[in-house]
Amino acid sequence: MRALISVSDKKELEDFAKFLAKKGYEIVATGGTKKFLEEREIKAISVEEITGYPEILNGRVKTLHPAIHGAILAEKNEDLEKYNLKGIDVVVVNLYPFEKNIGNEKDMIENIDIGGVALLRAAAKNYKRVLVISSPSQYKEVMDAMEKGEINEELRRRYALEAFALTASYDTMIYNAFWNKFYDGMPEHFLYYSKKKMELRYGENPHQRGALYMDGNVEWEQLHGKKLSFNNLYDMDAAWNIVMEFERPAVAIIKHANPCGAALGKDIKEAYMKALEGDPISAYGSIVASNKRIDEEAAKEMKKLFIEVLIAPDFTQDALEILEKKKNIRIIKVKKWKKEGWNLRRIDGGLLVQDWDTKRLEEAKCVSKRLPSEEEMRDLIFAWSVVRYVKSNAIVFAKNEALVGVGAGQMSRVDSVKIAAMKAGDRAKGAVMASDAFFPFRDxxxxxxxxxxxxxIQPGGSKRDREVIEAIDENNMAMLFTGFRVFRH
Structure with a gap:
């Protein structure tokens, strides 16, 4: 039996190689791997001894030879005998760390693995005879299976698929890195890779299957509670994006991807209480996000409400002890959340791809006779930061840096205003209003x-802007134009 080992990541390799040797495998290794093994007194044959040909081009060509690939790809012993080859039964390969060398073109080119990818694909293609191991995380399972004599076809097939996924993700990374370095605009080929993080109980509805796939730009840990659902995850995304708009303590309360409450405060407890006042009825069974660590005082208030998911960058131990008394609350600690790459939306037959909406309000033009007061200006800026996360046609009412009314997803903008007014009630008096797009009429x-x-506050740009401004002035209101819209379909 023979195993070929050629790895960049040598984590846990020593123990695994010793295990293979103990099981009777003759180890063949490339230069750096062979040196690593021999320094640990693990016997290995060099690739050159098999091929009769040295590594060339500063190591660019090592294993690309019939004596190696024939020994991997041969399906039958007769094929090996015909060409006087000794079969390779196990291939252990991981790839040059291209992702750590993105930047300098020369470094990028030198870290494009050729031989490793070819070995992985060859072994994966011939998985019925060859076991391909593409990650140190697989070593333990392989050792356990070998001890039990259970290296069966199902395991071989599963590992072959992991190898194909690795080479696919590797090529995706290379294409995207070179496109982003040398070209602007939308890529000619859209390549995207993500890995399954978890199976979900079901999708949007119980009759649909569902799973969560992640691309590495976001990392979080579930500290408590039952399994997250498809809709929980969708709402978590909306909630976290709102609170990350602000530096000061902020809380957002989400139902069905729309905020029913959002507010700023001197601390998270105050922000939460103000957000909850926005729509305490709708807040039942909601997703709540905080942009700061949740402490004991905030947790005491949050415990009073039925919350599906609570998401924050951290929790004090006292807060966790309070919240974990509620069996069903899911507690999520965010470790990393970056908007990189593209914003994707699936449609039948294709994929809509766009930039992330990262444009923020830098200045706004006052178009009314009356200037907004300092308090109104503060609330207008807050409202504009939140309205971008409300489904269009979107209207929000805000007062004291807190939502008091929301109108979302209506076919006409005036209906969204009426719904926001209904939700706000008497709290609309003295509040400000934000609209995600221009008002087509003065109604x-x-x-x-x-x-x-x-x-x-609104984008402006309607052919009836003059009519809308006249309505503002007639009612002694103030109005700002931002110059850009923030639709969220």
Whole structure:
């Protein structure tokens, strides 16, 4: 029996190689791997001894030879005998760390693995005879299976698929890195890779299958509670994105991907209480996000509400002890959350790809006769930061840096205003209003004025802007134009 080992990542290799040798495998290794093994008194044959040909081109060509690939790809002993080859039964390969060398073109090129990819694909293609091991994380399972004599076809097939996934992800990374370095705009070929993090109980509805796949840009840990659902995860994304808009303590409360509450405060407890006041009825069974660590005082208040998921960058031990008394609450600690790559949306027959919406308000033009007060300006900026996360047509009412009314997902903008007004009730008096896109008519402004809205922020750009501004001035309101819209379909 013979095993070929050629690895960049040598984690746990010593123990695994010793195990293979103990099981009677003759080890063949490439230069760096052979040196590593021999320094640990593990006997290994060099690839050159098999091929009769040295490594060339500064190591660019090591294993690309019929004596290696024939020994892997041969299906039958007769084929090996015909060409005087000794079969390779196990291939242990991982690839040059291309992802650690993105930047300098020369380093990128030198870290494109050729031989390793070829070995993995060859072994994976011939999985019925050859076991391909593409990650140190597989060593333990292999050792356990060999001890039990259970290296069966199912395990071989599963490991072959892992090898194909590795080479696919590797090529995806290379293409995307070179495209981003040398070209602007949308890539000619859209390549994307993600790995399954977990199976879900079901998808959006119980009759649909579901799973979560992640691409490495976001990392979180579940500290408590039952398994997350498809809808929990979707709402978690919306909640976290809102609170990350702010440096000051912020809390968002989400139902069905829309905020029913959001607020800033001097601390997380105050932000939570203000957010909850936005719509305490809808907050039942919600997803709650905080952009700061949740402490004991905030946890005491949060415990009073039925919360499906609570997500934050950290929790004090006292807070965890309070919250974990509620069996069903899912507690999520965020470790990393980066917006990299592209924003993707699936449609039948294709994929819609766009930039992430990272444009933020840097300045706004006052188009009304009356300037907004300092308090109104503060609330307008807050409202504009939140309205971008409400389904369009989106309207939010805000006061004291907290939502008091939301109108989401309506076919006409004036209906969204009416819904926000209904949700706000008397709290609309003295509040401000944000709209994710321009007002096509003055009717929405007139409705807002009726319930006591004093200032408005919107993109502007309608052919009836003059009519809308006149409505603002007639009602002694203030209005800002941002110059860009923030649709969220």
């Amino acid at each position: 929405a402004i007139d409705e807002a004025a009726k319930v006591g809205i004093t200032a408005v």
